[in-house]
Amino acid sequence: TSQISALTVVGRNANRYQSAPGERVNFIWSDGTPTASTSTTAGLYLSRVGSRYELNVPADTTAKTLTLYAGGWKARGRLDISLGDASADPISIIIDNPNGVIDRVVTIDFIAASAGQSLFITYTLVDDYGVGGNITLSGAALAEAAGNPNQPPMLILPFTDNFDNIDNWGFVDETDLASNWVIINGELHQQNRVESVNAFDQSYHLGTFGHLSDGQTLSDYTMMVDAQYLSSDLAEDIGVMFRYQDSSNYYRLTLNSRYGFTRLEKKVSGQFTPLATNSRGYMADELLRIKIEMVGTSIKVYLNEDPLFAVTDSSLTSGTVALYTQDNAKFDNLRIEENAVLPSIVIASPVAHSVVPGSSLNVTALAINVPTNGYVEFVLNDTTSLIDTTPPFSQTFNSVGAGIHKVDAILRDEVDVEVARDTNIDVATQGDYIVAVGDSITNGIGDNYAADNLAKFGRIISFQGFEAPLTDKLNTNEAFANNLVVNEGIGGDESFDAAFVRIESILERHPETNQTLILLGTNDALSIIPSGLSCIGVTCDGTFKGNLQTLVDKVIWFDYPANTVSSNIMPVVSLIPPIWNSTDPWNSTTNNRIRDYNTVITTELSGITVGADLFSYFMPSFTQNYASLFADTLHPNGLGQDVISSLLYNALNLSSSMPLPFILDDLTVSTFSSPQQNLLEVGDQYYLDEAFSLASIPAALQDGRWIMSRNVDGTNTSASYLSFTVDQAVDVYIAYDNNAMTLPDWLLDFSETGLLLSTTDPSTPDLHLYKKSFPTGTITLGGNLQGSATGANSNYVTIIVEM
Numbered sequence: 001t002s003q004i005s006a007l008t009v010v011g012r013n014a015n016r017y018q019s020a021p022g023e024r025v026n027f028i029w030s031d032g033t034p035t036a037s038t039s040t041t042a043g044l045y046l047s048r049v050g051s052r053y054e055l056n057v058p059a060d061t062t063a064k065t066l067t068l069y070a071g072g073w074k075a076r077g078r079l080d081i082s083l084g085d086a087s088a089d090p091i092s093i094i095i096d097n098p099n100g101v102i103d104r105v106v107t108i109d110f111i112a113a114s115a116g117q118s119l120f121i122t123y124t125l126v127d128d129y130g131v132g133g134n135i136t137l138s139g140a141a142l143a144e145a146a147g148n149p150n151q152p153p154m155l156i157l158p159f160t161d162n163f164d165n166i167d168n169w170g171f172v173d174e175t176d177l178a179s180n181w182v183i184i185n186g187e188l189h190q191q192n193r194v195e196s197v198n199a200f201d202q203s204y205h206l207g208t209f210g211h212l213s214d215g216q217t218l219s220d221y222t223m224m225v226d227a228q229y230l231s232s233d234l235a236e237d238i239g240v241m242f243r244y245q246d247s248s249n250y251y252r253l254t255l256n257s258r259y260g261f262t263r264l265e266k267k268v269s270g271q272f273t274p275l276a277t278n279s280r281g282y283m284a285d286e287l288l289r290i291k292i293e294m295v296g297t298s299i300k301v302y303l304n305e306d307p308l309f310a311v312t313d314s315s316l317t318s319g320t321v322a323l324y325t326q327d328n329a330k331f332d333n334l335r336i337e338e339n340a341v342l343p344s345i346v347i348a349s350p351v352a353h354s355v356v357p358g359s360s361l362n363v364t365a366l367a368i369n370v371p372t373n374g375y376v377e378f379v380l381n382d383t384t385s386l387i388d389t390t391p392p393f394s395q396t397f398n399s400v401g402a403g404i405h406k407v408d409a410i411l412r413d414e415v416d417v418e419v420a421r422d423t424n425i426d427v428a429t430q431g432d433y434i435v436a437v438g439d440s441i442t443n444g445i446g447d448n449y450a451a452d453n454l455a456k457f458g459r460i461i462s463f464q465g466f467e468a469p470l471t472d473k474l475n476t477n478e479a480f481a482n483n484l485v486v487n488e489g490i491g492g493d494e495s496f497d498a499a500f501v502r503i504e505s506i507l508e509r510h511p512e513t514n515q516t517l518i519l520l521g522t523n524d525a526l527s528i529i530p531s532g533l534s535c536i537g538v539t540c541d542g543t544f545k546g547n548l549q550t551l552v553d554k555v556i557w558f559d560y561p562a563n564t565v566s567s568n569i570m571p572v573v574s575l576i577p578p579i580w581n582s583t584d585p586w587n588s589t590t591n592n593r594i595r596d597y598n599t600v601i602t603t604e605l606s607g608i609t610v611g612a613d614l615f616s617y618f619m620p621s622f623t624q625n626y627a628s629l630f631a632d633t634l635h636p637n638g639l640g641q642d643v644i645s646s647l648l649y650n651a652l653n654l655s656s657s658m659p660l661p662f663i664l665d666d667l668t669v670s671t672f673s674s675p676q677q678n679l680l681e682v683g684d685q686y687y688l689d690e691a692f693s694l695a696s697i698p699a700a701l702q703d704g705r706w707i708m709s710r711n712v713d714g715t716n717t718s719a720s721y722l723s724f725t726v727d728q729a730v731d732v733y734i735a736y737d738n739n740a741m742t743l744p745d746w747l748l749d750f751s752e753t754g755l756l757l758s759t760t761d762p763s764t765p766d767l768h769l770y771k772k773s774f775p776t777g778t779i780t781l782g783g784n785l786q787g788s789a790t791g792a793n794s795n796y797v798t799i800i801v802e803m
Contacts, residue, residue, distance in 0.1 A: 004057050004140050007044075011051025011125075014044040017136065043138030045073070052124035053137050059083055059112040059119045066110065067141040070095055070123060071103040075133030076182070079106060080122045087113035089247045091170035094181060098129045103136075104167075126180070155215040155320070158337040163188045169210045172247050175199040179208035187332040188323065195236045195326035197492035202505035204265065204272040205237050205254065207326035211244050215320030215336065218243075220295050223321050225334045227288045234258045234445075235281060235463045236326035242292050243319035251316060252324060253290065253301055253309075257281030259443065259487045260453070260462025262308065263509070264301060268315045274509040276301075276309040278351050279486055280461040284450075295339055298366050300346045307422050310346035310366035312392065343369040343419045345376065345411040352424040353459045355433045355484040357514045359401075364394040365409035365422065373414035381405050402430035403480050404457070426457045431482025432474070433512040436467055437498055437551075438519035441577070441644075442489025446631030449638025449679040459484060469645035473658065485517070486510060494523045495547035503554050513569055516555050517611065517648060520548065521576035521597045522634060531596035533604070545600045548573070556607045572651065573601050574611030578619040580633040580674075586622040612647035628667045628677045638679040639663065639705065662705065662802050665725040666778070669709050670718055676708040677724075686759070686797055687711040695758040698769065701733060704799040714795035716783030719746070722798065723780045730774055733799040734781075735767035737792035743770075745787030747796075757797065764794040773803065 019041040046053065057066055070079065072095055082090035088110070095104050110119050125135045161168075163183050173179050177194040190208060199206045229238045235257035244250040248270040255262045264276040282288055291302040301309040323331045348364040350356055363378045376393040378386045386395035393409070405427045411420040436442050444465025447453075453468040454461055456475055460468040467485040475481035488506045490497070498520055507513060524544050532543025540546030552573070558565040575598040582588035594615065602610055618640075619625040629640035636644060642661050650657040669675045680686060682694050689710040707722065734750060735757040736743065750770035757767040784795045 004142055005055050007137070008054040009044075009046060009051070010054060012046060012048040014046045014053070014137075016042065017045050018042045041138075043069070043071075043136045045134040045136045046125060047128065047132055047134040049125055049128055052122050053135075054120075054122050055140065056118045056120045057140075057142050059085075059110060059117040060115040061111060061113070062144060063109065063111045065143050066108040066119065066121075067143075068106040068108070068121070068123075069103075069138040069140070070106055070136065071101065071138070072097065072125075072135040073101050073133055074098060074129050074131050075125055075135050076127035076129070077135035078124050078126050080124070081108055082120050083110065083112055084118045084120065085113050087117075089170070089172055091172070092179075092181075093170070094166055095135070096182060098127075098133075154217055155212075155336065157218075157221065158335060159215075160336075161212070161334040162186050163332065163334075166210070168213050170213055171208065171210045173208045174206035174247070175208070181208075181210055184330070187330045189230075189328075189330045190325050191328055193231065193233065193236075193327045195234070197490075199326065200490065201272060203488065203490065203502045203509070204505060205256070205326065207237050207324055209241060209322045209324040211241070211322035212320045212334075216245065217318060218320060218336070219318040220339055221336055222291065222293045222339050223334070223336050224289070224291045225321075225323065226332045227290055227323070227329065228286070229257075229282060229325070229327070229329050231328040233327065235284075238282070238288070238325045238329045240290050240292065241322035241324055243294065243316040244322045245316065245319040249316060250319065250322065251275075251299065251313075253292065254324065255282050255288065257283075257461060257463045259489075260460050260465070260467065261487075262303070264299075264309045264311060266313060266315055272505070274505075275299075275311045275313060276348075276351060277509055278308075278353055279455075279459060279467075279484060280353060281463075283461065284463075293339055293344075293368070295368055298368060300344070300366060300368070307346040309351065310348040312348075312366065339368075341369055343367070343371060343374070343411055345409050345420045345422050347407060347409045347422045347424045350407065350424065350427045353426045353457065355428045355431045355482060355512065357429075357431060357433055357512060359399055359430050361397040361400050361405070361407070361427070361429060362394065363397065363407055363409065364392065367391065367393055367411050367420070370411065371413040371419060374419070375412055377408075377410040377412060379408040379410065382408075400429045402482055404428050404482065426459060428482035428484070431480075431484070432515055433510065434483065434485045434515040434517055435488055435506060435510050435513045436465075436485055436517040436519070437503065437506060438489040438517075439493045439523055440489065440491035441522060441635060442466075442517075442519050443487065443491050444489070444641060445491055446635025447638045447641045448631070448684050449641075449681060451681050452638075452642060452679070456481060462487065464641070465489070466641045466645040466648065469642055470648055473645060473649045474652070489519075492523060493520065494527060494529060495520045495544050495551065496529075496542075499547045499551035499554065503551055507555070507567075507569075515652075516569060516571045518548075518551065518555075518571055518573045518608075519576070519611075519614075520551075521594060522579065524597065525576070525579065525590050525593045528593070531593065531600055533596050533600055544597050545604060548600070549605055552605060552607050571608050572611040573605065573608045574648065574651065575601055575613045575615045577614035577617075577636070578625070580627045580630060585619060585625060585627070591619070610651075612644070612651040614644065614647065617643070617647060624666070626663070628675055629663065631676070637676060639677060642679065662728065664705060664707070664800065665727070667707065667724040668722075669713070670721050671713050671716060672710065675722075677705050678708055679703070680706045680708075687795070690761070692759050692761040695760055695765075697757060698755040700753070700755060700769075701757075701799050701801065704733065704801040707798040707800070709795065709798075711795045714784045714792065716795075717785050717787075718783040719786055720780050721783040721786070723778060724800075725778045726774065726776060726800065728776055729803045731801045731803055732772050732774055732779060732781075733801065734770045735797040735799065736770060737764050737794050737796070738766040738768045739764065739791055739793055740768075740789065741791035742788050744782055744785065744789035746782035747789075761794060767794075767797060
């Protein structure tokens with residue numbers, strides 16, 4: 001009886017091919033039903049991207065093997081395989097050859113958890129390389145498995161994979177966006193962005209990963225791999241998984257520079273749990289050399305040969321490896337080997353670049369291959385020493401002064417000789433560990449300026465947001481630089497999401513938290529969530545007030561909802577900034593709704609400290625606003641985020657406020673209504689209507705305020721094109737097209753600097769810099785081609801520098 005379903009073709013009709021001898025692989029089988037045996041080079045081919053073959057076969061508790069005879073010509077196909085009862089992870093297999101014919105015999109061993117199930121197979125053409133390539137299918141054969149598919153193949157160590165092909169890899173997409181894993185020049189690449197507002201489980205990130213099909217029986221081993229994030233967009237997750245059993249059971253190490261973190265996590269029976277974290281992502285274009293050592297319940301993590309994390313966990317004792325990302329990334333030089341036999345030690349806590357709010361330092365270390373009668377010496381600041389002779393090794397330093405410290409863990413043998421050492425620097429005590437909870441404004445969407453997101457001492461490595469600038473402002477006194485602000489903002493979140501989906505996992509990840517900065521409401525306003533103003537009890541359910549009060553209660557009470565044990569965490573709730581989605585933002589319905597939300601915050605929430613008033617700052621009156629500090633209608637740009645960091649600093653330090661960053665008032669352009677003032681760096685766009693970017697910036701423009709207008713205004717001849725007001729004396733720099741034959745009349749009063757601003761604009765690769773000093777007051781500049789100006793191909797760029 002035939003058990004393989006009829007073949008279904010979706011998309012373009014399939015056609016038959018018959019290859020000449022030697023052109024294609026000759027597929028052979030026997031003992032089949034209904035085709036008893038055959039030897040053929042014929043098959044079906046299917047063209048047009050998106051077209052696919054579909055078939056299914058019965059699955060039950062009997063082990064079976066399905067063999068597919070598939071291939072293609074100058075094409076990339078994706079084979080997706082899944083069990084109907086989801087008792088095993090779905091897998092994807094790539095069949096790819098952009099240069100000619102490819103033939104593959106794909107063997108699938110499977111077994112279902114119960115009778116009456118099906119194994120589903122689709123084979124989709126995902127790329128025809130622009131030459132009409134196609135995917136082919138010659139046949140399928142089903143038989144009872146010769147072995148037990150529940151007994152995975154043994155992986156012989158040492159194992160290396162230089163990624164000549166991906167036959168031994170399966171791929172899993174955790175989000176609703178499809179990945180694209182491919183081999184390029186002997187490296188494993190993932191080319192699609194799969195991160196979105198839906199790529200979360202609580203506050204844990206989801207992405208896509210490729211897992212090594214062999215290796216499920218591995219238990220104690222060391223894995224090493226090179227990883228590099230390639231996307232020029234948001235700096236999302238990249239990392240590795242180990243002791244991977246299936247999509248619900250694994251350990252995972254992840255780095256991210258959009259938020260700024262490195263996290264070690266586990267997922268057991270589908271439930272995530274944090275194991276270790278810091279606030280350091282990766283640098284742009286950084287090659288990450290990741291190494292994981294697993295010995296029994298001990299896990300040690302190394303990054304670029306530096307010990308990073310050490311934990312003890314018994315949840316998962318075996319499993320293979322996987323490579324994980326959320327966007328364009330590559331992996332190479334995978335190696336799995338037996339663990340080293342030399343003694344080693346890694347400090348488990350406190351991790352480097354961390355903050356401990358109290359004055360006690362509990363130091364723990366994980367030591368492997370400890371010599372007979374060996375012991376661990378813990379040393380604080382090269383002076384105070386404590387000994388522990390019995391694992392698990394730990395000691396507590398009490399009455400540690402406020403500030404930054406160094407901790408050493410030294411493994412010694414029985415005659416006191418040092419055999420291994422680990423050092424953690426930038427361990428701060430008696431400071432504030434502050435977690436920022438919010439939406440995309442907290443996350444930093446719209447902040448293009450990465451230079452101020454590398455906090456002092458390397459405590460934060462990220463690319464956006466107010467968290468690193470605020471951390472540095474709080475740590476102005478470097479002798480007592482003991483504060484840290486962590487970015488836990490998630491784009492798209494409303495108050496409900498933070499209160500009922502995210503906050504428990506966020507607080508579990510950051511047990512040292514003693515303050516939270518809460519900024520939520522922008523998405524509530526857009527979704528028309530009722531404010532709940534003056535509501536009481538259950539009538540507050542589903543309102544902004546009800547959601548935010550629940551969030552606050554979960555922050556301040558350790559045993560919510562009993563609410564009898566204080567968490568000793570202070571929630572600071574800031575007022576929501578305005579939204580610029582109306583020609584009349586002062587009177588817009590959306591901003592009136594935000595005013596109601598802000599009234600809830602200032603008058604009706606209990607258990608909070610009111611934070612920064614972002615609404616009044618960015619829109620102080622009907623006639624004045626600072627929409628120019630926003631990258632779009634919702635998100636502050638780099639300069640806007642710097643302003644927010646100062647406003648938050650002042651809200652946290654009422655007795656010692658700092659001056660706000662220098663900004664331009666009354667910024668107007670005669671041709672349109674929404675110019676920006678911003679902080680820019682090499683690689684940033686400098687026009688609002690062009691993709692050209694800055695290639696080099698003279699040091700004289702360091703920390704300058706850049707006015708971003710439109711290149712289309714390059715033909716403007718007005719005597720008053722651009723106007724703004726300054727509250728201090730400034731130097732105004734004009735970057736003018738180096739191709740110009742004559743300058744506009746208003747620019748003749750400026751001095752030649754001899755400096756050039758370089759760009760990626762092929763018609764204007766260099767802009768000549770002119771300078772003039774102005775006192776406090778209003779400054780008006782003319783159009784690009786005002787007066788006798790000729791020859792300029794592009795509009796000028798204005799940069800204002802404080803004197």
